[in-house]
Amino acid sequence: MVTALTALGTAAPGASAAPPPRIDLKVLVVDDGDGPVRAITEQLRSTGVPYTTVDLTDPGRPVLDAAFLSDTVNGTPRAKYQGVVLPDEAPFGAGSAEQSALETYERTYGIPQVDAYTWAHPGVGLDYTDQGGWAGTLDGRQAAVTAAGGAGPFGYLDGPVAFEDNSPTVQESYGYAARPRTGYTSYVDVPVPGGTGRGSLVGEYAHDGRRELVVTFAYNQHQRQFRLLARGIVEWLTQGVHLGMDRNYLSVHVDDVFAPDGRWDTERNCTPGDFDCVGGDGEGTTPIRMTAADAVYAAQWQRQRDFTLDLVFNAGSGEEWKAENGGTDALTDQLLADRNQYRWINHTYTHPFLGCVQDTSAVPWTCAKNADGSTRYVSRAEISAQIADNHAWALAKGLPVNRAELVTGEHSGLRTLPQQPADNPHLSGALADNGVTWLASDNSREPAQRGVGTALTVPRHPMNVYYNVGTEQEMTDEYNWIHISAADGGSGVCETDPASTCLPEPLPVATGYDDHIVPQEARIALSHMIANDPRPHYVHQSNLAEDRILYPVLDKVLADYRALFADDTPFENLSQSAIGTEFTRRAAWQTAVANGSVTAYRTGTTVTVTAPNGVQIPVTAPEGTNQQLLLSQTVFGTPYAGTRSAWSQPGLLQSAVTLKLP
Numbered sequence: 001m002v003t004a005l006t007a008l009g010t011a012a013p014g015a016s017a018a019p020p021p022r023i024d025l026k027v028l029v030v031d032d033g034d035g036p037v038r039a040i041t042e043q044l045r046s047t048g049v050p051y052t053t054v055d056l057t058d059p060g061r062p063v064l065d066a067a068f069l070s071d072t073v074n075g076t077p078r079a080k081y082q083g084v085v086l087p088d089e090a091p092f093g094a095g096s097a098e099q100s101a102l103e104t105y106e107r108t109y110g111i112p113q114v115d116a117y118t119w120a121h122p123g124v125g126l127d128y129t130d131q132g133g134w135a136g137t138l139d140g141r142q143a144a145v146t147a148a149g150g151a152g153p154f155g156y157l158d159g160p161v162a163f164e165d166n167s168p169t170v171q172e173s174y175g176y177a178a179r180p181r182t183g184y185t186s187y188v189d190v191p192v193p194g195g196t197g198r199g200s201l202v203g204e205y206a207h208d209g210r211r212e213l214v215v216t217f218a219y220n221q222h223q224r225q226f227r228l229l230a231r232g233i234v235e236w237l238t239q240g241v242h243l244g245m246d247r248n249y250l251s252v253h254v255d256d257v258f259a260p261d262g263r264w265d266t267e268r269n270c271t272p273g274d275f276d277c278v279g280g281d282g283e284g285t286t287p288i289r290m291t292a293a294d295a296v297y298a299a300q301w302q303r304q305r306d307f308t309l310d311l312v313f314n315a316g317s318g319e320e321w322k323a324e325n326g327g328t329d330a331l332t333d334q335l336l337a338d339r340n341q342y343r344w345i346n347h348t349y350t351h352p353f354l355g356c357v358q359d360t361s362a363v364p365w366t367c368a369k370n371a372d373g374s375t376r377y378v379s380r381a382e383i384s385a386q387i388a389d390n391h392a393w394a395l396a397k398g399l400p401v402n403r404a405e406l407v408t409g410e411h412s413g414l415r416t417l418p419q420q421p422a423d424n425p426h427l428s429g430a431l432a433d434n435g436v437t438w439l440a441s442d443n444s445r446e447p448a449q450r451g452v453g454t455a456l457t458v459p460r461h462p463m464n465v466y467y468n469v470g471t472e473q474e475m476t477d478e479y480n481w482i483h484i485s486a487a488d489g490g491s492g493v494c495e496t497d498p499a500s501t502c503l504p505e506p507l508p509v510a511t512g513y514d515d516h517i518v519p520q521e522a523r524i525a526l527s528h529m530i531a532n533d534p535r536p537h538y539v540h541q542s543n544l545a546e547d548r549i550l551y552p553v554l555d556k557v558l559a560d561y562r563a564l565f566a567d568d569t570p571f572e573n574l575s576q577s578a579i580g581t582e583f584t585r586r587a588a589w590q591t592a593v594a595n596g597s598v599t600a601y602r603t604g605t606t607v608t609v610t611a612p613n614g615v616q617i618p619v620t621a622p623e624g625t626n627q628q629l630l631l632s633q634t635v636f637g638t639p640y641a642g643t644r645s646a647w648s649q650p651g652l653l654q655s656a657v658t659l660k661l662p
Contacts, residue, residue, distance in 0.1 A: 021077040021109055025243050025600035025609070027051040028069075028081035030091055036116035039221035040085050043230040046532045048244025048586065048618045050593045050600070052081070056091060064098040069105040076603070079109035083237035088118040089212060107209040114213045114237050120176035124214045125184030125205035133178035133199045134192045138217055140165035141190055143201055143225070149187030152204075153232035156641035159564040161188060163217075163225045173225065175201055175217030183207045184214070188229065202229065204236070213237065224523075227530045228564065231641060235620075241607060241661065243593075243600055245618040245645035248561070248571040250307075250529050251536035251579065252554065253440070253460060254544060255407065256467070257311040258318025258332060259351055260287035261542040264468045266477045269491070271468045275360035288470040288542035289321065292330035298544055299338040301551060305558055308573055310536065311335070311342045312407045315393035316349035336397055343575055344394065344401040345440075348386040351409035354378050355416055355424050367419055375420070383413065383430035391434065405576045406431070407440040407460075407538075414441055414452070428453025438580040443535055444499075449583040458580045461528055461537045464521050465553060470546035472513035479517055480506045514552065522556035529561060529571055534579045569641040585647055588615050607659040609648075617657050620645040624662030630654060 027044055029051050031037050044051045054061050062068055070079050084106065092098035106113055120126040120133055129135045143161040145154045163173050177190050177199025186200035205212045213236050219226040231246055262271040263285055270277035272285050290298075302308060322329040335342075348354070356367035357376040368376040387406060394401040408414070413427040431439060436455050443459035450457050469475040483503045484490025494502035507516050525537055543550035561571060574582070592598050592615045600609040611617050619636075620643050626633040629651040636659055637646035648657045 019076060020604035021079055022073060022601045022603050023079045023082050023109065023111075025050065025238075025241070025602065025607070026081055027083045027085060027237065029053045029085045030056060030064075030087065032056045032087040032091060034087060034117070035220040036215065036218060037085060037087050039219055039226050039230070040114065040116055040233060042221040043234055043246075044085075044244075047234060047242075047246045048589055048593075049234065049238070049242050050598065051085075056087070064092070065101045066105070069101065070109070077109075078601075079105070079111060081111065082239070082242070082602075084111060084113045085116060085237065086113060087116055089113075089115045089124050089214070103208070103210060106211075112211045112213065112237055112239065114233060115215060117215055117218055120178030120199075120216050122181060124212065124216075125181050125203070125207065126176075126178040126200065126214070126216070127181060129176050129178050129199075131179065132192065132195060132197065133176065134195060135176045136174065136193065137171050138163040138173045138175045138190070138201075138225075139171065141193070143188050143190040145188055146186050148185050149202070149232075152187060153236040154187055154229065156231060156566050156569040157228060157564060158566045161225055161228050164223050173218055173223065177201060178216065187232075222527065224527065224530075227527065235643065238620075240620070240622045240643060241602060242620050243598070243609065243618060244589075245620050245640075245647075246532045247534075247640060247645075248529050248532070248565070248569065249534040249574060249579075250525070250557065250561075250571045251310060251534075251574050251576075253310045253312050253345065253407065253536050253538040253576075254541055254550075255312040255347060255538055256317075256351065256541045257290075257313040257335070257347070258321070259314040259541070260289040260317070260321060261540055262468050263288055263470065264466070264474050264478045266474065269478075269481050275365060276363045288468070288545050290331050290541050290545045292334040294545050294548065295331055295334035295338065297548065299341050302341060305555070307554075307558065309342055310345055310576065312345045312347040312538075313390070313394070313399075314347050314349065314351045314409075315390050315397075317351055319393075320350070336399075339397070339399050344399045345405050345407055345576055346387060346390050346394070346401060346403075346436075347407050348409055349389040349393070350386065352378070352382075352386060352412075353410060354383050354386065354408050354413040354427065355420050365419065377424045377426055378413075380426035380429045380433070383424070383426060384433045387430060387434040387436065402575070402577055403435045404437045406434075406436045406438070406455075407576075411440060411442045411445075414439075414446070414457070417445070423452060428455065431455045438577050440538075440576065449580070449587065456580055456584060458576050458583070459535050461525075461535050463525065463537050463539050463553070464517070465539050465543050465550055467540035467542055469549070470542050472547050472549055473509050475517065475549055476507050476509045476512040479512070480509075513549065518552045518556060521553045522560065525553070525557045526560055529557070534572070534574055534582050536574075536576065536579060566641075568639065585616050585618075589618060602661070605661040607661065608656050609659075610650075610656040616647040616649055618645070619648050619657065619659065621659055622662055626660045627651070628658040628660055633660060 029041050031053050090099050120129050141163050145157050180186050184203050184205045186203040188202035189198040189200045192199045201217050202215050205214050262273045265272050358365045359368040370376050413424045415423050438458050439455045441457040441459050443461045447459050481491050483494050484506055485502050486492030494500040539550050592611050598611045609617050625636040627636040630653050637644035650657050
């Protein structure tokens, strides 16, 4: 991949070799507003690759000419963009001044071009589809990475590229499968429906001194088929050298460990003991709590799957249960015996609501008021004691717990709309009292990291494996209640909540969990994993008890992931503090890029990057790359998906990160 750039510095024998040009590490995106370009733009953004967007719908947009694309810096020719993303092969019109300027630029500097979505025709190196190809809906079809794709930009994939088919009534992805012509190398193809052989869907077309990555199917940023290929598209576009980095992630928090959870009542369609469950005070019901056998199974499952769970614990609730049940607790004994096999996170001592004082005399609840009409909040002392007592218990029991990490019950203390539009003003002080710097939040309410005093939030994805169910039948019954229209006997929430959808008919209680809920939740979790999203998922200890309903979901997620990705592309299983740190680094990087305070370029086989002091720099480069230090070199980064990447900083007495490419 380095050859195309270094070749520009060669000359005839006996002549003085011209210096190689400077190629800025930034991508040019020409946006027509459609899904494919937006999908690639989102991949660039989430990876951390700087880019400039030219909006074709903006009448005041800049004109693409030689001056816009290149110039000279200190006597060295400079290409301002290392790659170009276009809606199709010629969005400005073949032969137009802008199209000609762009093509000349690409030839001169060896700049690759991605055609985000186009049709199959000789202009992109493909036969027409009526010449042994096919055009139509790709929903549910299985494409595959070719040998060339595996040896090239898509080598991190092991399994098929399956096209989603989430609705039998909606066309989700249309495409053109066609035969390659001279100069075209297919990277992803599919069997020709109703025909013979295979037709290309993604490939490289080398012609006229230029290189194009041609994509002939429609997609958006959320579809799995794009998510699987997104990494390879960026690596091809940047020739394997770019700012930013992309990993796959999965962490799972199990809340309420040691505590019992309430149980869903299939007759009342609520959870007895909750204030909004009319006629059900919880007396006489059996709460859901793990047993020692469940704890043995959890530890064994972790070892077999090579995966670590985060146990989010309420020690005081466990002590209360113990006192009410003969003074012994085999579950706690077993979990403590296996303490070093898990990560542990403070969930407060007894799981109280730590926001405003709740007035539950009516449904929905409201915040209680002081005599002067102001909101009455749980005090700093109460919050601090809940954190401190749980941490002290953990230390006394030898739990490997990180004082800096906290999950409050129901994410309480943080703002809870609509009742509590602001954080409990006493929360930040209590966090500081206890050295808490990473506080969990609910991603469905607050997807962005933010500050709470000196602490920062870590958004978590809720999984639709409910806290108040211990069996598959209970889970399916509650799922039906939420996802069935009122006319069909459900709650009707799916009709009024824009984030929800209604099932066409109730799931069979006996089989609905395995047949519908498990694949649905596994699909959602996998989509988060492969979107460079480190946010943890959270469930509850009840899901590890009785029918142990969490495991089928996680087993499918892990099996699907490992079938799709090569061994050199493992997912990362991070702690809460590591996830928080990742978000913090990304935010600082995005701010520096947005402020124009990052300078990055490659000259021949040397990459130079400067950023504001203290801002760590994400860089991805090929295997064999070294970082130049003041007096020596060291191997750069860590291996991932066939490349090396890392958050980097200049070495001692250096002002820039300098990399030497192989």
